Structure formats: C-alpha cells, structure tokens
Amino acid sequence: MPLFKTIRINNDTTIFLWKITEDYNELFCQVSLKDxxxxxxxxMKSESHQKGFxxxxxxLQHCGYNDFDLIYDKLGKPHLKDGKHISISHSFDFSAIALSNQNIGIDIEQVKEKVLRIAPRFMEMWHLENLSEVDQMKKATVIWGTKEAIFKIKNEVGISFPDHIFEKPFSLSDKKCKAELHFNSCIENFDVSFEEAENYILVCASHS
Known part of the structure; x- marks a missing residue:
C-alpha cells in the first residue's frame, strides 16, 4: 500500500510510516538497491526482515531519496549524504523513517504481552502502578521504545537501558514525556513523543 501516515513532530522533524501489505516481489521491483x-x-533469513528493508x-523514495543516498557508519548508524538526519525502524507490519535537521531517534514496536515479562529487566516498575494490563503493556512498550530511540541517537557502546536511561513520570494520554541519559559522567535531556498506530507504538526522541 502507499504511505500509511505522515507525522509532523515539529518544524524540524517529520516521520513517515509505511504499512507493509505488499509481497516481497512487489517491493523488490519498485526499489533500486546498490550492490x-x-x-x-x-x-537476511526472514522474509519479514527483507520486506522491512x-x-x-x-x-526513502517517497521522500525524494533512494538507497544510494543512505550510508551507514562503522557502528551501523544510518546517515544521508546531504547531511539530513535520519532514523529508521521496522517491526512486523510497519516501517518508519524520521527525517530531521537535528539528531533524531525513532522506534516502532508491536504491543505484546511479552513486554510485561521482560519489563523488570529494562525499566522501573513504578511506571506501571494502577494501570490495567492493556495499559501496562502499552506504557512498557513506550518506555522500551524511548530507550531504543535514545540509544539510536547516542549510538555508544556501553549504554545500559536500565542503568543509564530514565523516564520522568508520564501518562499514556500525554503522548509525550521527558527522559534523561546518565552516561560518562554527563546527564543529557531528551524530549520524547509517542503515538499508537493500530497495535503498534511509535516513539520519537530528540535532545531537549
């Protein structure tokens, strides 16, 4: 299908969301790839990952770029040749890119029960107090996405989700929150926005 949704975060940043309904051959025939x-x-062993790719x-083509404009640094972070900042995420039926004039990080995740089983490994559990199970899953997914998005911005070896990235109190209805990265004797502040797309959570982070 065509573009699913365009989300304007602010004057600097726009997210483009694609719902993958095509089969592999449909997608492959429509893109140009460098060797x-x-x-x-x-x-890639999974066709799902290939279709996400x-x-x-x-x-990229929808936004006036193509595969030849995209390069990766030695740590795997994507960059565009014209200097525009880009962040990329894919999860099952959805893919997303964010384009920005500032360093940006995005993450899209499907909301699943598994997130509650692993939540104690990556977050402070007081965030989930007094919520229904469904809202616990959604909020834990937001927090996981927040940590992933901030990690994509920093892209440094040694950052631990539970030990270094902390979210301020927030409600799901806020559609935004604040977070801090405590790493290498520094504290960095981030603005985070999030929203639902079907049974997925899309998170975007940038420096405050």
Whole structure:
C-alpha cells in the first residue's frame, strides 16, 4: 500500500510510516538497491526482515531519496549524504523513517504481552502502578521504545537501558514525556513523543 501516515513532530522533524501489505516481489521491483544493500538483504533469513528493508527504501523514495543516498557508519548508524538526519525502524507490519535537521531517534514496536515479562529487566516498575494490563503493556512498550530511540541517537557502546536511561513520570494520554541519559559522567535531556498506530507504538526522541 502507499504511505500509511505522515507525522509532523515539529518544524524540524517529520516521520513517515509505511504499512507493509505488499509481497516481497512487489517491493523488490519498485526499489533500486546498490550492490552492498542487495548482498545485505540476501543474507537476511526472514522474509519479514527483507520486506522491512525494502519498505524502508520505498519510504526513502517517497521522500525524494533512494538507497544510494543512505550510508551507514562503522557502528551501523544510518546517515544521508546531504547531511539530513535520519532514523529508521521496522517491526512486523510497519516501517518508519524520521527525517530531521537535528539528531533524531525513532522506534516502532508491536504491543505484546511479552513486554510485561521482560519489563523488570529494562525499566522501573513504578511506571506501571494502577494501570490495567492493556495499559501496562502499552506504557512498557513506550518506555522500551524511548530507550531504543535514545540509544539510536547516542549510538555508544556501553549504554545500559536500565542503568543509564530514565523516564520522568508520564501518562499514556500525554503522548509525550521527558527522559534523561546518565552516561560518562554527563546527564543529557531528551524530549520524547509517542503515538499508537493500530497495535503498534511509535516513539520519537530528540535532545531537549
């Protein structure tokens, strides 16, 4: 299908969301890939990951770019050749890219029961007090996405989700929150926004 949704975060940042309804061949025929990207995709064991990879290139083309404009640094962080900041995420039926004039991080995750089982490993559990099970799943997914998005911005070895990234109190109805990264004797502040897309949570983070 075409672009699912465009989300304008602020004057600097826009997110483009794609719902993957096409089969592999449909997507493959519509994108141009450089040799290194083709080799990378062919190593992917899951067709779901391959379709996610291709749908990201569809989003790039929608925004006036293509695979040849996208480069990765030695830590795997994506960059655009024209200097525009980009962040990428894919989860099952959805892919997303964010384009911004500032360093940005996004994450999209499907809301699943599993997140509550692993929540004590990555977050402070007081965040989930007095919530229904459904809202606990959603909020835990927001917090996981927040940590992923901030990690994508910093992209430094050694950052621990439970030990270094902390979310201020927030409600799901706020659609935004504040978070801090405590790392290498520094504290950095981040603005986070989030929203639902079907049974998924999309999170976007940037420096405050």
């Amino acid at each position: 290194t990207s083709l080799a990378r995709m062919e190593k 291709l749908s990201i290139r569809m989003l």
